[in-house]
Amino acid sequence: MRNAFLFLFSLGLAGCGPNGPSSPDVQTSPPPPSRAEWSLAVHGGAGHFDTEQLSSEEQAAYRSALAGALEVGGQVLNDGGSAVDAVIATIRILEDDSLFNAGRGAVYTAEGVHELDASIMRGEDRNCGAITGLRGFRHPIEVARSVMESSEHVFFSGHGAGVFAEAQGAEPAPEHWFDTAKARARYERALARDTSKEKFGTVGCVALDRQGHLAAGTSTGGMTYKRHGRIGDSPVIGAGTWADDRTCAISATGWGEYFIRTAVAHDIHGRMLHGGADLQEAADATIHDEMGALGGDGGIVGMDAKGQAVFSMNTPGMFRGSFMAGGSPKVGLFASDTLTP
Numbered sequence: 428m429r430n431a432f433l434f435l436f437s438l439g440l441a442g443c444g445p446n447g448p449s450s451p452d453v454q455t456s457p458p459p460p461s462r463a464e465w466s467l468a469v470h471g472g473a474g475h476f477d478t479e480q481l482s483s484e485e486q487a488a489y490r491s492a493l494a495g496a497l498e499v500g501g502q503v504l505n506d507g508g509s510a511v512d513a514v515i516a517t518i519r520i521l522e523d524d525s526l527f528n529a530g531r532g533a534v535y536t537a538e539g540v541h542e543l544d545a546s547i548m549r550g551e552d553r554n555c556g557a558i559t560g561l562r563g564f565r566h567p568i569e570v571a572r573s574v575m576e577s578s579e580h581v582f583f584s585g586h587g588a589g590v591f592a593e594a595q596g597a598e599p600a601p602e603h604w605f606d607t608a609k610a611r612a613r614y615e616r617a618l619a620r621d622t623s624k625e626k627f628g629t630v631g632c633v634a635l636d637r638q639g640h641l642a643a644g645t646s647t648g649g650m651t652y653k654r655h656g657r658i659g660d661s662p663v664i665g666a667g668t669w670a671d672d673r674t675c676a677i678s679a680t681g682w683g684e685y686f687i688r689t690a691v692a693h694d695i696h697g698r699m700l701h702g703g704a705d706l707q708e709a710a711d712a713t714i715h716d717e718m719g720a721l722g723g724d725g726g727i728v729g730m731d732a733k734g735q736a737v738f739s740m741n742t743p744g745m746f747r748g749s750f751m752a753g754g755s756p757k758v759g760l761f762a763s764d765t766l767t768p
Contacts, residue, residue: 463734464752465504466635469496469517470738471527471746472628473680473726477761489526490758493748496520497756500632505752510634510642510676511549511572518545518568518646521630525607527746528628530566531600532607533648535614541605543648544662545571550641550672557662560585564592565600568646571662573597581664585656610648617652629661631678633670633730641730643668643676643692650683659683665693672732674699675706681718681725681742689718695729706731710739 471493481489500517504510522530533541545567546557556575559582561567573595574583583591593599629647636642645668647661660667660683667683669692670676677692686692691713698709706729714726719741726740728747736749740762748758749766757766 460733460735462639462732463635465501465513465637466730466734466736466749466751467497467500467504467513467517467632468634468728468730468736468738468749469493469500469521469630469632469747470678470680470726470728471521471630473724473740473742473745474628475724475742476744481760486760489746489760492521492524492526493746493758494756496524496632497748497750497758500634501750501756504634504636507637509549509638510636510640510670511547513634513636514547514632514642514644515568515572517632517634518630518644519566522566522568522646525609526628527630528610528648529630529646530648531605532610532628533605534610534628534651534653536649537617537652537654539614540602541648542653543567543646544659545644545646546662546664546668547571547575547644548642548664548668548670548676549575550643550670550676553671555581555664555668555670557582557664557668558584558588558592559658559662560656561588561592563589563599563602565598565604568644570595570597571644571646582662584658605648610651613651629680631661631668631680631728633676633678633728633736635676635730635732635734639672639732641670641672641676641732643670643678643730645678645680647680660686660691663687665690667692669693669696671696671700674732675709676730677710677727678729679725679727680745681740682723685718685721685723686725688721689713689723691718691727695727699731706735706737707739710737714739714741 525532548555631645
């Protein structure tokens, strides 16, 4: 009996360290990042452009425009505004900037006019609003917000979108206000059947506010020389825009038909919600393995529930930027760029 006791006692000692019982080595993971106070990210379109197509002056202009828009949206968030407020404020700046294919600077349709598309979605309750084929109103993103907040519907098109916008008191703008020399040149090349890839310029924004809510918005003039009421992905919820506080906020840019066929924005959300992927993994799989595999091109700007901004593209360039509380705006133009202030 005494020997059995000593044997058990010795086993106990073997399992003890100097400070008590020992345990097997455990590989611990680093703690997850804490949620940012607020965060904002933006895109100004993806496409087939590089340093040979954009002069140093043009590159500087795009960088300045993106940083300026981020500053405006960041101020909204820093002052306690909602993610929706910040997305709207940011996109309004880009809609007024003729560098981009949204609002002023929108491309021409085959009929030589401007038809504008936009959508907005908030992650808190997945409420959303969208318009397509809108003419004669300065800020399509504001009209999309009115659809979300002031109607029982989600999507208005063409004449009906204009009637709704007027009833809501949206700011009008004459047709010539949208005209720019750059858009006219693209239109004239299309008339001459020069089908060079010029599908970039759509703008979009994603945001996380101090309350932890996400939002996403997208605005565009569509594709140069679009015909027969063509609609791309930008106003299509789930293709060009998505926001859900459980996963992410997404705004897309690129060849809209392919983004619709693969429901890009919602596919990224689904990979996170149902497959457990993080945002970067989900975005890269959707852009490269789904949409890109079919022959489409473009990219997304995304934000997860922690406020981490993510970009994914299969094009040589995408105008983009991010801004987080405590930091400064960072922008990039080319796929190889590391975002820098």
